[in-house]
Amino acid sequence: MEHGGDLTEAIARHGGTPESWLDLSTGINPWPWPIPARLPNDVWQRLPSRADQDALTAAARKAYGMPDGADITAAAGTQTLIQWLPYLAAPGQVAVVGPTYSEHAVTWTKAGREVIAVSDVDEVPASAVHIIVVNPNNPDGRITACDALFSAAARLNDRGGWLVIDEAFVDVDPHVSAVTICADLPVVILRSFGKFYGLAGLRLGFAIGAPNIITRVAGALGPWPCSGPALHIGTAALRDQPWADRMRGVLTRRAGELDEVLVKAGFTIVGGTSLFRLARHPEALKLHAALARQHVWCRSFDWADDLLRFGLAPDIASLDRLAAVLSLVA
Amino acid sequence: MEHGGDLTEAIARHGGTPESWLDLSTGINPWPWPIPARLPNDVWQRLPSRADQDALTAAARKAYGMPDGADITAAAGTQTLIQWLPYLAAPGQVAVVGPTYSEHAVTWTKAGREVIAVSDVDEVPASAVHIIVVNPNNPDGRITACDALFSAAARLNDRGGWLVIDEAFVDVDPHVSAVTICADLPVVILRSFGKFYGLAGLRLGFAIGAPNIITRVAGALGPWPCSGPALHIGTAALRDQPWADRMRGVLTRRAGELDEVLVKAGFTIVGGTSLFRLARHPEALKLHAALARQHVWCRSFDWADDLLRFGLAPDIASLDRLAAVLSLVA
Numbered sequence: 001m002e003h004g005g006d007l008t009e010a011i012a013r014h015g016g017t018p019e020s021w022l023d024l025s026t027g028i029n030p031w032p033w034p035i036p037a038r039l040p041n042d043v044w045q046r047l048p049s050r051a052d053q054d055a056l057t058a059a060a061r062k063a064y065g066m067p068d069g070a071d072i073t074a075a076a077g078t079q080t081l082i083q084w085l086p087y088l089a090a091p092g093q094v095a096v097v098g099p100t101y102s103e104h105a106v107t108w109t110k111a112g113r114e115v116i117a118v119s120d121v122d123e124v125p126a127s128a129v130h131i132i133v134v135n136p137n138n139p140d141g142r143i144t145a146c147d148a149l150f151s152a153a154a155r156l157n158d159r160g161g162w163l164v165i166d167e168a169f170v171d172v173d174p175h176v177s178a179v180t181i182c183a184d185l186p187v188v189i190l191r192s193f194g195k196f197y198g199l200a201g202l203r204l205g206f207a208i209g210a211p212n213i214i215t216r217v218a219g220a221l222g223p224w225p226c227s228g229p230a231l232h233i234g235t236a237a238l239r240d241q242p243w244a245d246r247m248r249g250v251l252t253r254r255a256g257e258l259d260e261v262l263v264k265a266g267f268t269i270v271g272g273t274s275l276f277r278l279a280r281h282p283e284a285l286k287l288h289a290a291l292a293r294q295h296v297w298c299r300s301f302d303w304a305d306d307l308l309r310f311g312l313a314p315d316i317a318s319l320d321r322l323a324a325v326l327s328l329v330a
Numbered sequence: 331m332e333h334g335g336d337l338t339e340a341i342a343r344h345g346g347t348p349e350s351w352l353d354l355s356t357g358i359n360p361w362p363w364p365i366p367a368r369l370p371n372d373v374w375q376r377l378p379s380r381a382d383q384d385a386l387t388a389a390a391r392k393a394y395g396m397p398d399g400a401d402i403t404a405a406a407g408t409q410t411l412i413q414w415l416p417y418l419a420a421p422g423q424v425a426v427v428g429p430t431y432s433e434h435a436v437t438w439t440k441a442g443r444e445v446i447a448v449s450d451v452d453e454v455p456a457s458a459v460h461i462i463v464v465n466p467n468n469p470d471g472r473i474t475a476c477d478a479l480f481s482a483a484a485r486l487n488d489r490g491g492w493l494v495i496d497e498a499f500v501d502v503d504p505h506v507s508a509v510t511i512c513a514d515l516p517v518v519i520l521r522s523f524g525k526f527y528g529l530a531g532l533r534l535g536f537a538i539g540a541p542n543i544i545t546r547v548a549g550a551l552g553p554w555p556c557s558g559p560a561l562h563i564g565t566a567a568l569r570d571q572p573w574a575d576r577m578r579g580v581l582t583r584r585a586g587e588l589d590e591v592l593v594k595a596g597f598t599i600v601g602g603t604s605l606f607r608l609a610r611h612p613e614a615l616k617l618h619a620a621l622a623r624q625h626v627w628c629r630s631f632d633w634a635d636d637l638l639r640f641g642l643a644p645d646i647a648s649l650d651r652l653a654a655v656l657s658l659v660a
Contacts, residue, residue, distance in 0.1 A: 008380035032375050045362050047530045050338035076406040083552040087417050200377045201558025222413040228531025
């Protein structure tokens with residue numbers, strides 16, 4: 001299984017249909033921002049205009065609290081930006097702070113870059129020209145403090161490198177964002193739209209940073225990088241501050257309920273964000289297989305045999321189903 | 331004006347609203363494939379699965395008549411593929427057969443490649459490692475015969491290069507497609523979904539070619555390159571052969587009616603496809619400005635002062651409006 005979120009392999013192995021599975025393998029909010037019943041026809045039919053893109057980035061600037069000196073560009077999902085960065089950054093070695101979301105190391109390696117794994121942003125050797133840190137980290141939720149990021153970015157500045165900060169899950173805790181330091185240092189912040197807003201199928205993400213970096217990223221993406229529906233829905237959702245404020249509270253409560261179920265089944269909660277929980281169990285891999293046989297899908301890791309990651313259950317019935325299956329197998 | 335299709339600049343200069351303009355600057359079918367009133371929720375909410383992507387490419391394989399030996403990958407619009415190709419192709423000079431869609435030369439130049447302009451695929455010098463040909467060509471509709479493409483691809487094979495065939499408008503005349511030769515030669519065919527199906531806002535396009543090339547392109551795009559709505563709608567539309575067959579007839583008739591209006595106004599039709607018409611007039615640039623003042627937007631070219639390109643008018647009233655404005659200004 002390369003990624004959470006793709007049931008195709010699970011179904012191939014264990015049967016069932018996408019509807020029959022309880023998919024807890026992702027960190028996507030199961031209570032999405034409510035999209036309108038019908039979108040304007042021209043959202044589908046015409047090419048997105050400059051004005052559409054400008055409306056989206058203006059909404060994102062405000063929602064993300066961007067300083068005036070920073071620039072922003074939108075893409076068809078953060079993954080698209082992750083794919084491009086190795087081709088746009090200066091030559092040299094890249095240090096990935098991990099364990100973390102695997103696609104960063106995968107894309108830089110595929111692009112022919114030397115990738116080293118480090119466990120902390122303060123432990124990056126002088127050989128590294130670029131650093132990638134996911135903040136809060138996936139899957140353990142670890143938060144790297146802003147002053148550590150600031151120091152790292154300042155060091156990379158002398159090497160001509162970039163500090164890539166993947167803030168895919170920062171919406172649940174916006175004060176963790178490094179957006180305030182990115183205008184004057186070589187920092188590229190990646191913001192994901194689909195996870196917090198529960199609309200991962202829309203494919204929308206942003207790169208935020210100093211204008212010279214963002215110009216380069218936007219140039220690589222070219223014209224019309226985002227779909228009409230993504231621009232339309234993304235703009236409206238990012239303007240909806242009350243929804244975001246309320247949702248942060250909802251997610252915190254639901255994550256607490258998930259923790260209770262996991263603890264009752266013998267797990268120890270070791271981290272996460274309010275969009276997913278990382279839990280330890282000595283029989284984690286056995287449990288992962290047993291859950292899959294019951295068509296409950298969570299995330300395991302090839303670098304740890306005692307950890308599983310669980311996304312939020314979409315309703316009480318699903319949470320009860322998880323609890324019931326765990327009581328049988330755990 | 332960098333591109334057709336973006337009214338933002340036209341409105342900034344001449345006023346009005348997107349609704350008040352008659353936008354004939356694109357080659358997008360104004361009678362789109364009818365998308366369902368409501369899409370399944372999971373199309374928006376979850377990450378697209380491998381199964382979703384496989385369903386789309388299977389539908390495209392059939393619709394495009396692909397040979398078994400060829401491979402295909404989907405992207406968020408053909409432009410995304412155009413952006414990537416210079417980073418994936420072997421080093422060396424690229425020849426663009428033109429005048430044509432400007433983004434090919436723009437992207438290869440931006441990526442640091444030497445780009446030369448040639449007027450025919452048979453006139454490409456031995457220095458060129460890659461060739462780009464748009465077929466049928468935009469804006470003149472010129473068709474490069476399959477045997478000329480075959481010879482060119484065979485020559486490039488010895489140089490380690492690629493023949494990129496942009497078939498953005500080939501759906502109106504599918505037998506022009508070079509899809510039959512692409513499995514065994516270094517050919518990359520680009521197919522646009524949004525133009526013929528009238529859904530440019532969806533952002534969907536394909537690269538088709540030999541498996542070793544397509545694997546490279548798919549690897550650069552990474553996971554989840556297309557949105558859930560694009561996969562869902564694209565799959566259904568590409569399976570709808572009766573709609574496509576009927577639409578080809580509709581477009582031919584509507585293009586004929588547009589030609590009549592243009593000829594009556596003093597234009598000579600010099601080419602195009604049934605999605606746009608290229609028309610000559612000694613006062614073309616003056617007419618472009620006069621039409622814009624009446625909020626009718628067509629396409630002019632910086633390499634010709636006697637040519638304009640017109641897309642299809644969406645209804646009789648719009649065609650009458652074009653005729654009326656032309657009778658005043660032409």
